[in-house]
Amino acid sequence: MELCTDLQQIEHEIIELNNRYARILDDDRLEEWPGLFVEDCRYAIHPRDNYKAGLEGYWLYFEGNAMLRDRVKSLRVANLYNIHQDRRIVTGVMLDQAHGEVYHARSAFLIVQTDVEGRGRFFSAGEYLDKIVATDDGLKFQERLVVPDSFNMHGLVAVPF
Amino acid sequence: MELCTDLQQIEHEIIELNNRYARILDDDRLEEWPGLFVEDCRYAIHPRDNYKAGLEGYWLYFEGNAMLRDRVKSLRVANLYNIHQDRRIVTGVMLDQAHGEVYHARSAFLIVQTDVEGRGRFFSAGEYLDKIVATDDGLKFQERLVVPDSFNMHGLVAVPF
Amino acid sequence: MELCTDLQQIEHEIIELNNRYARILDDDRLEEWPGLFVEDCRYAIHPRDNYKAGLEGYWLYFEGNAMLRDRVKSLRVANLYNIHQDRRIVTGVMLDQAHGEVYHARSAFLIVQTDVEGRGRFFSAGEYLDKIVATDDGLKFQERLVVPDSFNMHGLVAVPF
Numbered sequence: 001m002e003l004c005t006d007l008q009q010i011e012h013e014i015i016e017l018n019n020r021y022a023r024i025l026d027d028d029r030l031e032e033w034p035g036l037f038v039e040d041c042r043y044a045i046h047p048r049d050n051y052k053a054g055l056e057g058y059w060l061y062f063e064g065n066a067m068l069r070d071r072v073k074s075l076r077v078a079n080l081y082n083i084h085q086d087r088r089i090v091t092g093v094m095l096d097q098a099h100g101e102v103y104h105a106r107s108a109f110l111i112v113q114t115d116v117e118g119r120g121r122f123f124s125a126g127e128y129l130d131k132i133v134a135t136d137d138g139l140k141f142q143e144r145l146v147v148p149d150s151f152n153m154h155g156l157v158a159v160p161f
Numbered sequence: 162m163e164l165c166t167d168l169q170q171i172e173h174e175i176i177e178l179n180n181r182y183a184r185i186l187d188d189d190r191l192e193e194w195p196g197l198f199v200e201d202c203r204y205a206i207h208p209r210d211n212y213k214a215g216l217e218g219y220w221l222y223f224e225g226n227a228m229l230r231d232r233v234k235s236l237r238v239a240n241l242y243n244i245h246q247d248r249r250i251v252t253g254v255m256l257d258q259a260h261g262e263v264y265h266a267r268s269a270f271l272i273v274q275t276d277v278e279g280r281g282r283f284f285s286a287g288e289y290l291d292k293i294v295a296t297d298d299g300l301k302f303q304e305r306l307v308v309p310d311s312f313n314m315h316g317l318v319a320v321p322f
Numbered sequence: 323m324e325l326c327t328d329l330q331q332i333e334h335e336i337i338e339l340n341n342r343y344a345r346i347l348d349d350d351r352l353e354e355w356p357g358l359f360v361e362d363c364r365y366a367i368h369p370r371d372n373y374k375a376g377l378e379g380y381w382l383y384f385e386g387n388a389m390l391r392d393r394v395k396s397l398r399v400a401n402l403y404n405i406h407q408d409r410r411i412v413t414g415v416m417l418d419q420a421h422g423e424v425y426h427a428r429s430a431f432l433i434v435q436t437d438v439e440g441r442g443r444f445f446s447a448g449e450y451l452d453k454i455v456a457t458d459d460g461l462k463f464q465e466r467l468v469v470p471d472s473f474n475m476h477g478l479v480a481v482p483f
Binding site: 173177179180181183184187246248249250251252271273275278279280281282283 | 330369370371411413414415416428430432444446447448449471472473474475
Binding site: 012016018019020022023026085087088089090091110112114117118119120121122 | 283
């Protein structure tokens with residue numbers, strides 16, 4: 001019955017959180033995206049070269065849920081970017097460490113974007129490095145650090161990875 | 162022990178059904194594909210633009226298992242299409258609703274095709290929207306609606322997605 | 323409580339072994355790669371066309387853990403190859419057969435490579451065909467046969483698939 005340990009249950013819920021995250025963005029339900037994070041959160045996209053070299057130089061850097069909500073509003077009313085349909089492929093979810101109720105997890109992502117002419121192509125691949133916490137509403141991200149391998153892409157960084 | 166609830170068991174079996182589906186097609190065991198569906202089934206490929214606009218305009222539309230078996234026969238003896246090897250990457254399987262023993266599930270897919278010269282490339286990405294039912298032989302598809310994001314592709318729509 | 327059968331527990335551990343394998347290579351922790359195999363092991367990359375035709379003609383063929391360790395050393399000190407960052411997407415892990423404590427499993431892989439200019443692209447897709455055994459240190463590969471669909475690629479076969 002080892003499968004049913006508490007940590008395996010947590011890992012299962014982390015996979016579900018990842019699935020919801022991908023689904024919400026691929027469905028263009030951006031307004032639901034901040035709800036996956038706690039209030040006092042951090043979300044950043046930090047390209048691998050900078051991340052590895054210990055350099056600042058983020059593509060996006062948000063502290064606090066209000067900045068996430070602001071980003072969504074800005075995507076809806078202000079930003080201009082290439083219209084596209086995303087498809088996120090997220091695999092290899094692993095729970096690395098548990099400190100009390102803070103869980104450190106990693107996973108691999110691949111994003112395919114399809115443009116208005118129906119041409120789908122590889123957009124970016126990389127890793128999610130997460131700190132996840134238990135809340136009354138289930139697991140949420142305290143921190144999601146997106147580390148793209150690829151920084152030479154078709155299209156723009158608009159919608160969250 | 163929450164992992165062991167009935168719904169988690171069902172979700173686990175839905176993941177296995179998806180794995181078998183991908184495997185059968187990637188192995189070119191087309192004859193086994195109709196067996197993943199019940200007799201009174203529906204299988205359709207409905208490109209996202211049409212699907213979202215509420216327009217008919219399917220790439221394929223089969224009602225009843227006989228049409229699926231017919232398709233297989235036609236692929237074996239009549240259709241001409243580019244020879245290729247498929248590789249299906251299916252992730253994000255989620256059980257959305259359970260009405261009695263009818264389960265609504267979604268998942269993300271990515272298909273890579275490799276041609277006879279060994280050149281592999283992105284073929285299509287999109288979603289599976291499923292109604293799955295319990296039978297004496299385990300779970301089967303009552304309906305599989307394939308919604309590709311990409312409709313501007315190298316190659317032809319021949320083998321089921 | 324059916325989820326908690328022994329075989330489902332084993333399948334869960336096989337998924338974890340696959341996740342560790344992908345992570346170790348994507349992290350460029352090559353030195354840890356031989357540790358995923360038992361001493362008396364086999365690792366080979368056998369392109370699908372040759373594999374299906376029953377022809378020898380491997381890209382790599384290693385027997386015994388010493389050859390794996392030697393490969394790592396050679397990659398570190400001798401081989402010249404294009405610098406890149408890999409991202410492995412591994413899905414569809416299935417436990418096919420269990421003979422005592424030898425488990426036969428298959429899975430689908432997709433490897434994306436990103437070059438030094440940040441350009442990520444599809445590298446190869448295919449299958450892993452594994453014999454996995456229980457050891458005192460958990461599950462390990464007795465044999466991993468990599469069967470790439472695609473053999474016409476950007477880049478070189480240097481780092482293990």
